[in-house]
Amino acid sequence: MSTGTVITFYSYKGGVGRTLALANIGALLCRWGYKVLCIDWDLEAPGLDLYFNPWVTTPDRPGLTELIHEHIDGGQPEWQDYLTQVNFPATTEASPSLLLMKAGMQDETYVRRMQALDWTKLYKKHDLGNFLEDLRNQWRKEFDFILVDSRTGITDIGGICTVQLPDLLVLLFTANLQSLRGSLDVMERARNTRNSLPFDRSRLLALPVPTRFESRIEYEEAERWLKIFADELAPLYAEWAGKEVTATDLLNYARVPYVAFWSFGEKLPVIEKGTSNPDDIGFYFETLAALVAQRFSNTEMLVKNRDSFVRAARKVSAISEVTDQSAAKSGASVRLYISYSHKDEMFLDELNTHLKLLQRMGLIKIWSDRRIEMGESWKEQLDQQLEQAQIILLLVSADYLASDFAHDVEMKYALEKHYSGEAVAIPVLLRPTAWQESPLASIQALPPNGRPISTWENRDEAWVEVVKGIREAIARFENSQQSA
Numbered sequence: 001m002s003t004g005t006v007i008t009f010y011s012y013k014g015g016v017g018r019t020l021a022l023a024n025i026g027a028l029l030c031r032w033g034y035k036v037l038c039i040d041w042d043l044e045a046p047g048l049d050l051y052f053n054p055w056v057t058t059p060d061r062p063g064l065t066e067l068i069h070e071h072i073d074g075g076q077p078e079w080q081d082y083l084t085q086v087n088f089p090a091t092t093e094a095s096p097s098l099l100l101m102k103a104g105m106q107d108e109t110y111v112r113r114m115q116a117l118d119w120t121k122l123y124k125k126h127d128l129g130n131f132l133e134d135l136r137n138q139w140r141k142e143f144d145f146i147l148v149d150s151r152t153g154i155t156d157i158g159g160i161c162t163v164q165l166p167d168l169l170v171l172l173f174t175a176n177l178q179s180l181r182g183s184l185d186v187m188e189r190a191r192n193t194r195n196s197l198p199f200d201r202s203r204l205l206a207l208p209v210p211t212r213f214e215s216r217i218e219y220e221e222a223e224r225w226l227k228i229f230a231d232e233l234a235p236l237y238a239e240w241a242g243k244e245v246t247a248t249d250l251l252n253y254a255r256v257p258y259v260a261f262w263s264f265g266e267k268l269p270v271i272e273k274g275t276s277n278p279d280d281i282g283f284y285f286e287t288l289a290a291l292v293a294q295r296f297s298n299t300e301m302l303v304k305n306r307d308s309f310v311r312a313a314r315k316v317s318a319i320s321e322v323t324d325q326s327a328a329k330s331g332a333s334v335r336l337y338i339s340y341s342h343k344d345e346m347f348l349d350e351l352n353t354h355l356k357l358l359q360r361m362g363l364i365k366i367w368s369d370r371r372i373e374m375g376e377s378w379k380e381q382l383d384q385q386l387e388q389a390q391i392i393l394l395l396v397s398a399d400y401l402a403s404d405f406a407h408d409v410e411m412k413y414a415l416e417k418h419y420s421g422e423a424v425a426i427p428v429l430l431r432p433t434a435w436q437e438s439p440l441a442s443i444q445a446l447p448p449n450g451r452p453i454s455t456w457e458n459r460d461e462a463w464v465e466v467v468k469g470i471r472e473a474i475a476r477f478e479n480s481q482q483s484a
Helices: 017-032 049-054 064-072 111-113 117-125 127-142 156-164 177-194 218-237 247-251 282-291 299-304 306-311 325-330 342-360 377-389 399-403 404-420 459-483
Strands: 007-008 036-040 084-086 098-101 144-148 170-175 205-210 334-339 363-368 393-397 424-429
Touching: 007 017, 007 127, 007 156, 017 036, 017 049, 017 144, 017 170, 017 282, 036 049, 036 064, 049 084, 049 098, 064 111, 117 127, 117 156, 127 144, 127 156, 156 177, 156 299, 170 177, 170 282, 177 218, 177 424, 205 218, 218 247, 247 299, 282 299, 282 306, 299 306, 306 342, 334 342, 334 377, 334 404, 334 459, 342 363, 342 393, 342 399, 342 459, 377 404, 393 399, 393 404, 393 459, 399 404, 404 424, 424 459
Parallel strands: 007 144, 007 170, 036 098, 036 144, 170 205, 334 363, 334 393, 393 424
Antiparallel strands: 084 098
């Protein structure tokens, strides 16, 4: 059954950062554990592949132009043969690679081959409509998200990308009426034309995204344009936003600021700089990626707590999905106890998000004092869970080390069980502190490079390293129990 979603990125005018947005959102979705296919359908001005080149090992692959020509020539092309694999850093072995279908081979014959594609003739004489429909169905079975980079303006290619292919549309535009109203006009055209398609389609929904938006210097002008956007775009937002969420609310998040540094060259700020800085462009791409991942839903959560909304969008946080064979055979779960300071609850939330897959796989059962029910004895529960724990995570910060209970009870007990071989104690460095002067200094800490999680530009990458360490600890503990 088809489950994937085709999303076209469209701009009425060029120069709005459409391809930049698609490439960064695709990269984030991939790193969050989704299967992603990106297609460069801007055949007259290709360039999506340039954003991914640093992570491609086989750059000379054919693409969309070659695929269509093979179909014209009467062949039966396999679309998998026209893909380029993109391998981003710091992903786990089992997390999917992003797959890219380039516009085509950029050799001296490309322009001639591209211009030979007569789209009207292809639909009438070469059954292109059914060919693309079959491809679309196959892609939706194989991928979670298919992101299509469309040609600008009103063109035959733009029609394919905005009418036949998409389930959802991302409209990108800048702060001028030509760009804004041209986009709205194309949206209306696409909806009207879809009604005459011989294929079943649901109503086309659109996410409008102002880009290159300068609000820090020209504040008053920015406020004026946000009001224009809210007035003009309210009907589109209202089709999928929560009842209590307004266009003005969404425009606070669904936009891309102008940051001069990222206007030079083809870069992926979400990879190169991360997404934690709310003043940088990667932060906004992360929000848009979360909107795409949740298919424009859960907007109430977005406006109430943006970070929770982003965390909810991550599929498996790029944690390995390979089933642990020893756990599968024994059916046993390792009991994991989390010791932390309540001033670090934000970090606990992040950790729990990244441990969800290990729970679903049955590898671990997690306990922290959040699970104590009203009326239960707090001390009895702690003593019982510490006694049963097989792995004890100690979330280290200055506040944690200053806690008498953490220092004199949980840490002391964890170390005793660690050195007796009854459990594995793992310090997890949250914030810079003099932990080397504590009794924990003799134990290998996570992340493995010794950098506290708060100092990482991309904290997701830090948590992935922590989860890898936990998986290794699970294997070590099980091996030690089997040999004992």
